[in-house]
Amino acid sequence: MCGIVAYIGKKRAFPIIINGLKRLEYRGYDSAGVAVLNGEMNVFKKKGKVNDLLEFTKGVKIDGTLAMGHTRWATHGAPNDLNSHPHLSGNNRLAIIHNGIIENYGPLKDALKKLGHTFTSQTDTEVLVHLIEEIQKQDGLSLEDAVRVSLTKVEGAYAIVVMDQLDPNKLVAARKASPLVLGIGDDELFLASDATPIVEHTNRVVYINDGEVVILKRNAEYQIVDIDNNIQTPFIQELDLKIDAIEKGDFDSFMMKEIHEQPKSIRDCMRGRINAAEGWIKIGGISELYKDRDDIGRIIIAACGTSWHAGLIGEYLFEELARIPVEVEYASELRYRNPIITPKDVVIGLSQSGETADTLAALNLAKDKGAFLYGIINSVGSSIARLTNAGSYIHAGQEIGVASTKAFTGQVTTLSLMAIELGYKRGTIPKSYYLQLLKELEQIPSKIEKILESTEKIKYIAAEIKDATNALYLGRGYNFPIALEGALKLKEISYIHAEGYPAAEMKHGPIALIDENMPVIVIATNQSAYDKIVSNIQEVKARKGTVIAIVVEGDTEIKQLADHTIEIPNTDEPLTPLLSVIPLQLLSYYIAEFRGCNVDQPRNLAKSVTVE
Ligand code: M6R
Numbered sequence: 001m002c003g004i005v006a007y008i009g010k011k012r013a014f015p016i017i018i019n020g021l022k023r024l025e026y027r028g029y030d031s032a033g034v035a036v037l038n039g040e041m042n043v044f045k046k047k048g049k050v051n052d053l054l055e056f057t058k059g060v061k062i063d064g065t066l067a068m069g070h071t072r073w074a075t076h077g078a079p080n081d082l083n084s085h086p087h088l089s090g091n092n093r094l095a096i097i098h099n100g101i102i103e104n105y106g107p108l109k110d111a112l113k114k115l116g117h118t119f120t121s122q123t124d125t126e127v128l129v130h131l132i133e134e135i136q137k138q139d140g141l142s143l144e145d146a147v148r149v150s151l152t153k154v155e156g157a158y159a160i161v162v163m164d165q166l167d168p169n170k171l172v173a174a175r176k177a178s179p180l181v182l183g184i185g186d187d188e189l190f191l192a193s194d195a196t197p198i199v200e201h202t203n204r205v206v207y208i209n210d211g212e213v214v215i216l217k218r219n220a221e222y223q224i225v226d227i228d229n230n231i232q233t234p235f236i237q238e239l240d241l242k243i244d245a246i247e248k249g250d251f252d253s254f255m256m257k258e259i260h261e262q263p264k265s266i267r268d269c270m271r272g273r274i275n276a277a278e279g280w281i282k283i284g285g286i287s288e289l290y291k292d293r294d295d296i297g298r299i300i301i302a303a304c305g306t307s308w309h310a311g312l313i314g315e316y317l318f319e320e321l322a323r324i325p326v327e328v329e330y331a332s333e334l335r336y337r338n339p340i341i342t343p344k345d346v347v348i349g350l351s352q353s354g355e356t357a358d359t360l361a362a363l364n365l366a367k368d369k370g371a372f373l374y375g376i377i378n379s380v381g382s383s384i385a386r387l388t389n390a391g392s393y394i395h396a397g398q399e400i401g402v403a404s405t406k407a408f409t410g411q412v413t414t415l416s417l418m419a420i421e422l423g424y425k426r427g428t429i430p431k432s433y434y435l436q437l438l439k440e441l442e443q444i445p446s447k448i449e450k451i452l453e454s455t456e457k458i459k460y461i462a463a464e465i466k467d468a469t470n471a472l473y474l475g476r477g478y479n480f481p482i483a484l485e486g487a488l489k490l491k492e493i494s495y496i497h498a499e500g501y502p503a504a505e506m507k508h509g510p511i512a513l514i515d516e517n518m519p520v521i522v523i524a525t526n527q528s529a530y531d532k533i534v535s536n537i538q539e540v541k542a543r544k545g546t547v548i549a550i551v552v553e554g555d556t557e558i559k560q561l562a563d564h565t566i567e568i569p570n571t572d573e574p575l576t577p578l579l580s581v582i583p584l585q586l587l588s589y590y591i592a593e594f595r596g597c598n599v600d601q602p603r604n605l606a607k608s609v610t611v612e
Contacts, residue, residue: 001610002099003027005197006068006161008216009188013067020197021050021069026400026607028073031084035095038064041165045084068161070097073606077122087126089133093165096129100157100178144215147172171216180208189216196246203239207381245397255401255599259585263445265396265406269413276438281421285390302331302362303350306404310411311350312481313577321423331362343370352407353608354382376414378407401600402607405585440572447569451582461564462590465519474503475523482523482577486584493599494592503536514545523550523580527573537561
């Protein structure tokens with residue numbers, strides 16, 4: 001999971017590549033590098049962020065109108081200068097950038113060593129460029145043919161771009177299971193892992209398909225072939241992405257911008273899909289769920305990380321409102337066991353990026369077993385979106401902060417719409433409750449606006465607990481997944497160890513951890529089981545834990561017990577997660593900020609995990 005960007009045209013390429021790398025930095029920030037062809041091959045690469053690379057190249061005149069760049073999330077080999085991309089062939093003639101993993105790099109490396117190749121890095125990528133070199137040399141092939149033939153010998157995932165010093169008017173790229181977008185300008189072409197580096201230059205793009213090789217030439221000439229060299233017809237699309245959607249605007253960070261965008265992103269998600277006054281929900285693909293089957297026997301939700309937490313809320317929603325049995329699976333586990341999935345099952349893939357390798361593989365497995373695949377995705381045109389039989393985009397807009405916020409609420413909104421609609425269709429909720437939920441759902445964005453208007457208290461609490469080394473998040477029912485999500489947000493951006501638990505599970509173990517140094521964040525907005533959560537708070541207080549409770553406006557009982565309370569507006573219980581998660585996003589954010597952490601680019605992480 002790295003970012004790749006390339007340019008061929010008439011402009012000075014270096015600033016275009018650097019700007020593109022900054023846009024892609026959310027995909028990985030262990031190192032950054034560029035290769036520029038200007039008569040000779042010039043490679044600059046450095047451990048660290050794109051700014052470190054800029055500092056490294058300060059004062060160096062870097063001309064040339066053909067270039068490529070890479071921002072790395074390390075898989076094979078430590079994050080250091082040597083392992084940074086681009087990598088060169090043994091004869092220094094070819095340069096490559098790569099996003100993905102070459103799984104059979106070991107045997108390939110051994111074979112190449114026997115032919116006299118020596119390697120300077122520990123990466124799988126360097127092996128691939130030496131393989132291309134060897135095939136080019138042995139068979140006297142053009143760059144594109146050498147790349148194509150080499151890829152028939154490779155197992156794994158890749159999006160690559162290769163340049164050849166002796167062929168200075170060409171770039172060759174290819175993709176398998178890692179994203180790659182071609183941007184078509186008037187007399188220039190771009191390649192990138194996603195459209196963000198392209199949008200400021202052109203809005204005409206082609207999403208490259210798995211197994212395709214693209215040859216880019218001067219004057220915006222390009223050709224796409226498959227691995228057997230059959231010419232493919234490109235599908236040119238107009239990008240629906242505006243430049244301000246990928247900039248911070250008035251905010252200090254993308255994460256804070258994205259937290260504040262949630263009223264809008266949820267409205268966008270619901271636009272044209274719900275009308276409470278007229279009493280309807282229209283959500284794409286619902287009718288297709290019933291195609292070829294009388295009823296939905298079971299829903300399996302496959303996802304990772306925050307998306308998995310949204311999936312858990314989906315389980316509560318579908319089971320309670322539509323009475324459909326649901327299983328929520330970590331995609332990484334589902335793909336490697338021998339699950340019972342039949343053509344009667346609907347498998348929902350939940351993913352912000354639509355590129356998460358484990359989720360993609362789990363869905364492929366489900367497809368092989370004949371299940372109906374439904375995607376709930378943010379990234380338009382992504383691999384999962386293209387794999388599924390039907391689905392709904394969440395329309396959250398580009399999410400750049402590594403910690404997912406608005407994509408989570410978009411996923412939960414979409415799942416809520418689906419569950420409410422299925423419940424009504426199946427007759428498992430009465431019309432009156434259906435209409436009430438519709439009305440409530442429409443009010444969620446303005447209720448979030450209300451939470452976002454008064455963040456001072458959350459900031460104050462963050463300052464109080466910022467030095468904690470551990471934290472416990474507790475919730476029941478719909479708020480249990482929110483406890484998990486709150487804990488994940490805290491862990492990933494502030495590096496404080498945190499655990500989420502169903503509140504009642506606390507007494508089965510975690511209670512041993514509670515003392516005066518342990519902040520316990522209790523999501524206590526439940527209408528059902530209110531007394532139970534009050535008892536859980538009592539148990540924490542009895543052991544001197546500091547309780548921070550998220551409560552519904554006007555709550556008096558918990559206010560008397562907890563050390564701090566944060567109020568959120570009331571709503572129907574199934575919709576509570578859309579509100580209760582907001583203060584937890586803010587709490588983690590402020591804690592991380594007080595601790596001096598980089599909230600947008602937390603250590604060791606990257607936005608989209610396209611490797612196993
Ligand atoms: O793109 P996806 O939704 O498939 O990504 C899944 C996880 O990698 C992602 O949610 C991750 O857990 C986030 N960093 C959480 O904030």
